[in-house]
Structures are given as structure tokens and as C-alpha cells.
Amino acid sequence: MLQALLATFLWSTSFVLVKGGLREIPPLTFAGLRYGIAAVCLAPFALRREVGKALRGLARRRWAELGLLGLLLYAVTQGAIFIGLQELPAVTVNLLLNLTSPLVAGLAIFTLGEKPTILQWVGIALFVVGALVYFYPPQFAEGAMGALAAVVLGVAANAGSVVLGRAINRKQSLHPLAVTAVSMAVGAALLLVAGAALQGVPALEARHWAVVIWLAVVNTAFAFTIWDHTLRTLSAAESSILNGTMLVQVAVLAWLFLNERLTSRQGLGTVSAGAGAVAVQLRGRAHPRLDGEESGSSAIAGG
Template sequence: MKPQHTLLAVIVAVIWGVNFVAIEVGLRDVPPLVFAALRFALVVVPAAFFVRRPNVSWAVLAGVGLFMSAGQFGLIYLAMHLGMPAGLVPLVLQSQMLFTILLAGIVLRERATAGQLVGVATGVIGLVLVAWGRGSIAPLGPLLLVVLAGLSWGIGNTIARSAKSSSGLGLVVWSALFVPIPLLALSALVDGPSAAVEAITHMTLPTWASTFFTVVLSSLVGYSAWNTLLGLYPAASVVSYTLLVPPIGMLAAWMAFGDVPQLLEIAGGLILLTGVGLTLVGPGTKGAIKQRDLAGTSSAESTIQTLGAKGTYQGTET
């Protein structure tokens, strides 16, 4: 990645790590599916009136909305409501990296390089260590819900990558159209038809602050940058940065709720960072780009990559 895109990916990881603390605060007043629906309703309105719809099909927008947003966050919010700790969620959610690389290889023919595979394997070892340290406080049901959320995110990543949209913000805003109604419908079945109105009319200031963080920073800023990066680089290169989210999330939960990590968790977090480094600087990066070109990259995009390597291309909207 170019240095500015690397910095952007790291900033997104910090936002998403802190985001789970914000979600836990909001869930104290609002049912999980209603809270998730509110988040994406506020992403759509009023942004859809000012942000142009990206040049992708409605099927792509629906796929990104239903999998990257509704599926992922509906399951995450439900898992946290059922007792999944805020510091542990971003760790288990990193299963999305494995799902994304697998799906991108099958659907998009993006073969991971040897360096990326070594980094992923190292990261998985770190994930296992942290999970081992925290497993005693995580019930199985919520844990499996977060793994399913990782699968949903991986599917959404693959759809976004296949679209290669140059407007990450447009993809976030317009795909969010497909999120609130399914989540509210599920909430009406689970919590009752009046749950949404009652919860929203009794929201406290901390809950509104939590909503602001999840809408503006996590969704509009974070996912705009994320989808832009997915449109520029192979999926395996982008999703590697999400390995930074668990240590950041654990630190944020520690500072916010006094959730002190154990020695094994700290060791696992350090190994995660090592895995990120191996994935990003490992051998074979140029080969990954060539492999992607052979798999069907357009000549125009190949030209952009060549110009970018020479430092003459400034990149797309970030």
C-alpha cells in the first residue's frame, strides 16, 4: 500500500477498536436490533441527499448492506446484548479475515502470497492465545454469533471488492438503505412492535453520544475508507489491518470499564501485531498484484497501479 493508505487503514483500525466500547454504552438503553437499525437509518438520512450513488448495481448495494452491515452488526449487537464482552468481540470478529481471504480466493481468484499466509497463521496463533485467556468469561452462544458476524463481514468484503467502487462513502451510504427495515422487522418479532418507538423516545445523552460515534466515525468515516481501500488493493492486503482492532479494543475496554487484560491476552495481542507486520512486509506482494491482473483486472486499473508505483498517481477519494 501507499504510505497514505497505510495510515488510513491504521486510523480505521483505531476507530473500530474504540467502537465496541461505544456500542456497549448504547446497548444499555436500546434493544440490540433497534440500536443497529437506528445506526444505519442515520447513516442514510440525510447523507443520501448529498452523496451521489456509486456506479455499482443495486444488487451490489443490497449485498453490501445486508452482509457487511445488517448481518455483521445485527449479530454483533445481539451477541453483546447476550453478554459478549466489548474487549473480546473485536478479537473473535477477526475470523472475518480468514473468511475474506478464502472467499476472495474462490470468487475473485485472488491468491494469497506466501508472506500473507505466514502473517495470517501468526495472527491466528495470537487470536487463539487471546481467546484462551478470555474464554472463561465468554459463553458459547454469543461467541458463535460473533463468528457468524465475521462470516457475514467476509461475504460483504468480497462483494465490495468485486465492485471496485471508487466512492467508498457512496457505497456506505447507499448500501445502508437495505439495513434498517430488515433489522426493525426482526426486532418487532423478537422484542415486540412497540419496542423501537419506546426505546428511541427514551434514549439518554450517553446513548445519543454512542450513536453519534457509531454513525459518523465508525460507519461514515471508517467504512468509507475501508471500501475505498478494497477498491484499490487485493482483499488479503486490506483485511490484514483489522488484526490491529483486537488489541485496540481490549485497551479501550480496559480504560472504559476496567476490563484488565490478562498476561496471556497481552502476549496474544503482541503476536497479533507481529502477524500484521509479517502480512504487510512479507515477500510476494508484487506477485499478488500480478496474480490479480491475470484474474481479470481491467487495463485502466493496471495503468493506475503502474502510475501509483511510480509516484505519479494521487489515488481516489479517501
């Protein structure tokens, strides 16, 4: 339990570290470097002999699925989130990311044949009410609408990636860690190419590299590995509740380090939305998550 809580804490600190790094590092390049280095760190564990053999035997269609997962989960989702964090408060982005859970519940009805339980419908209602309370009346700084649109796009891509990831993992021919490492490498490569083409190649100093490497090695590769390990013993309810604590963790960290303050109304909306997101996830057994299925929130994480 403590290891899982450590993983969620590391993912929560990612919001603060990314916000700080974005002051000087272009978002797409930043995201590409983070996940590219993380993929390299995960590779030795993900591509062990038996897993490597399974990868070599994959059909082209399965490789295409892994490539599509990398495009959705990392290139689009993480790229959009990093862009959004340039202009929007970390708490706002985190709340929007939690919209992933209700969206996945809806998509799963049509794509996976999963019908939401009564508790999940209640959770969806709680989330919607919480989000409305948080954002009403709508007030965004000048230039923030583009960032908001980017995050909404990222949330939609993240929801699609979760459904696709579930479909891939149901086939059980690859360890989830291998699925993550391969898709992460694909997404990181796309982010780096897009970053170089659209934002140029930045000259990073030692302090920039320190932030990137910490996010990649500790907050992504290490945090994912210990989370994957703890899911062998955690129940679905426990993992969902721990995921839900990220809304509070990010709010506290953003207040301490980014001077982002919530009004009582926004705090109430955050709690309601967080409770709803947890309720939506309370279905079935916990499964090794694809980094970024971070309840939505962990996507930045934790990605």
C-alpha cells in the first residue's frame, strides 16, 4: 500500500516539475525527452528473453496496435497535456484528466461490451457535478482557450488509448510492461520529431537535464514499475482510491510550490469530481496500468 501511495505521490509531483520546466523547455520536446528516456529505462525489464521472443512473433496487426497506442497515449495525450500546462493551472489540468474515467466507461459500452454499474453511473454524475461547480462561472486568462482545447483533445485521446490498451491486454500475449515500453518509445519518437519540426531544438542546460532525467527515471520508469508490482496485491477498490488521492495531492503541491490557490467552491468541485472518478473506476480487478492510464491524472504523471 505504501509503495502504491509513493507512486501516486511521484506522479503528483510531476505536475509541479513539468510546470516549472515548461518555462524554458518547449512542451513537445520536453515530453518526448521524458518518455524517450523512460522507455530506455524500462526496456531491459520489458524485453526479457521470453517477452522479446513474444515480440518477435507478433503479427503486423499487433505491431500496428502498439504503434497506435503510442500515438494516442504519448504523442497526442502527453503532447497536449504539456501544451496545456503552459497556460492552465496544474489543478485544472489534473481535474480535466480525471474526465478520462467517465469517458472510458462510456466508450467501453460500445467497444468492449462493458455496461456501467449503478455505482459507476453515480460516479459519472458526481464527476459532472463537480466539474460544473469547479468551472462555473468560466474564467480563463487570455490565450488559455487554446491550451484548454489541447487538454480536452488529450483527454479524448487518453480515453481512446485506455480502451485500446484494455483490448490489447485482454489478448494476454504480451506483458503489460512490454506494451508500455514499446508504445512509449513510439510516442516519444513522434513527440521528438514534432518538437524539432515545430518548436526547434532547444539548448538545454544541466538543470534542465536534471528535471527531465528525474521525471523520466523516477517519476515515470520507477513509479510505473512499483505501481505494476503493487497491483499484484492491491484490490481494484484500493488502487482506485489511491489514484483518487492525486486530485488532493496535486492541489496541495500546486498551492505550496506554484502558488495556485483554490476557492472553497473549486475545492468542493474538486472533491466531488475526485469521488466520482474513483467510483467510476470501481469495477473488476485492478490491472497493470499503462502509464498514463494514471486514472487520467496519472497520465502526466504521469505522467
